[in-house]
Ligand SMILES: CCCCCCCCCCCCCCCCCCCCCCCCCC(=O)SCCNC(=O)CCNC(=O)[C@H](O)C(C)(C)COP(=O)(O)OP(=O)(O)OC[C@H]1O[C@@H](n2cnc3c(N)ncnc32)[C@H](O)[C@@H]1OP(=O)(O)O
């Protein structure tokens with residue numbers, strides 16, 4: 477029997493961010509491996525016109541939860557959604573709910589965050605720093621609490637190239653930042669943001685670093701641990717390979733490549749692509765919860781959930797495998813034939829953005845206008861290029877993360893736990909993983925049926941013919957213009973024609989001689 481699974485039986489777990497990508501997989505795994513778990517409280521806000529119950533219902537009825545329902549048929553009774561908004565004071569939780577949380581919670585997994593790279597500093601501080609501080613305050617009033625697990629990111633210190641499993645100090649104290657956000661107006665915050673974030677690329681990584689310092693400073697006598705995942709990708713094995721449900725990280729770029737929108741990207745091909753499957757992160761997180769509660773380490777331990785130092789893959793290999801898979805399993809209704817390349821400097825990037833991204837979008841918009849429809853492709857392309865410019869930092873740098881604590885934890889697990897909560901990334905076969913990832917993007921994100929593959933292939937053939945036709949027409953037009961206007965072009969043309977004529981005549985003559 478798995479010791480970790482047994483540990484979670486009869487426990488009351490509190491998860492923030494349970495409706496997010498990582499949170500859903502965490503909840504699924506906890507229920508599947510510990511069906512005797514007492515309850516999972518999830519802090520949820522109503523969203524997109526859906527009530528809490530409707531949101532939970534939607535999650536439980538998704539494909540991700542199919543296996544759970546087999547082992548834990550009453551799973552819906554064990555999820556207790558609590559109305560909460562982490563941006564509000566006391567999270568806007570009702571008194572009764574707060575009382576229940578304070579008196580019953582055994583383990584907290586704090587996953588909620590804003591992961592947007594362009595979030596305004598005030599918004600990012602509120603969710604990634606202030607809410608963490610408030611949650612710690614709440615946790616300190618929970619008599620039954622055994623462990624508080626905070627999910628951060630491996631990029632919280634991306635201004636360094638070698639990152640250890642320690643908390644690095646921030647030049648300005650998080651408390652001062654929290655206070656100043658309350659009285660500074662937006663224009664002043666906008667002005668000081670670049671100075672505060674320094675050599676980090678965005679407010680996200682900066683506020684996640686502040687969040688870690690808050691965890692260290694305000695954890696009092698709680699058992700606290702921090703998990704730092706790198707770029708979280710689709711599931712590797714569980715509950716099934718390739719599951720993904722949002723566009724973050726590589727997923728959006730895989731779609732953009734497969735649909736033929738993204739044809740080139742500025743990247744360092746040999747830089748490490750530190751992607752980590754979401755189920756690996758979740759297995760580590762659950763094991764960290766167990767270890768922190770049972771072994772009560774004296775200090776806050778940080779665990780890196782990264783792949784680069786144990787089983788590295790680079791962007792070149794990843795890109796090639798993405799393209800190879802898309803060729804086998806094409807996406808439907810592609811805009812152009814998928815054929816992406818890496819550029820390495822600003823000039824070639826700008827050139828290919830103009831020629832390969834914006835020009836076809838302008839031509840397509842022209843076609844839409846001619847056929848009486850509203851042009852939309854250039855707008856879409858500009859948004860994609862803006863998104864890519866924000867991700868570029870992460871595909872043009874390499875980092876080294878030490879994984880001593882993660883490896884120590886792996887060695888502490890029984891063989892059964894190592895199997896059930898496998899986070900040994902050395903066993904990951906990248907080519908297989910990427911293939912399943914692309915397939916998962918097609919099935920679960922784009923919701924495309926595999927029966928449509930022959931039609932998608934047919935569409936790509938049509939696009940190839942249009943491409944050839946377009947290039948031939950373009951060549952003929954340019955040639956016609958040149959011939960009409962330039963004596964030199966005419967001379968070159970006559971030289972080529974006479975050269976070809978002589979060449980053919982020579983071959984004819986030599987073959988006649990042989991006969
Ligand atoms: C030799 C040949 C080789 C061949 C070569 C082949 C080459 C081909 C290669 C093939 C691929 C190989 C893999 C390479 C992947 C590398 C990825 C690295 C990522 C690392 C990041 C992780 C680091 C840190 C990890 C962490 O710790 S944190 C988690 C990560 N956090 C995020 O990833 C949030 C990012 N996003 C935002 O920050 C917001 O999205 C925002 C951008 C502000 C826009 O924001 P906004 O414009 O306001 O609006 P949105 O609604 O958000 O989006 C607006 C529109 O863009 C769409 N769209 C949103 N996203 C994405 C996305 N990703 N990718 C694409 N599209 C996206 C959305 O569909 C919407 O489209 P539309 O509706 O217009 O049609």
Ligand SMILES: NC(=O)C1=CN([C@@H]2O[C@H](COP(=O)(O)OP(=O)(O)OC[C@H]3O[C@@H](n4cnc5c(N)ncnc54)[C@H](OP(=O)(O)O)[C@@H]3O)[C@@H](O)[C@H]2O)C=CC1
Nearest residue numbers: 493494495496497498561562563587588589629705707708
């Ligand atoms: N995805 C990645 O590549 C990586 C993620 N991480 C970390 O993992 C954690 C989870 O990320 P991920 O699942 O990808 O992110 P998602 O964006 O998918 O999920 C974020 C979660 O936070 C919740 N949330 C946001 N704002 C509020 C609020 N005001 N009140 C209540 N809940 C709120 C969201 O709820 P709602 O559904 O209502 O919006 C959602 O459940 C984060 O801490 C992130 O920093 C770390 C490294 C990489």
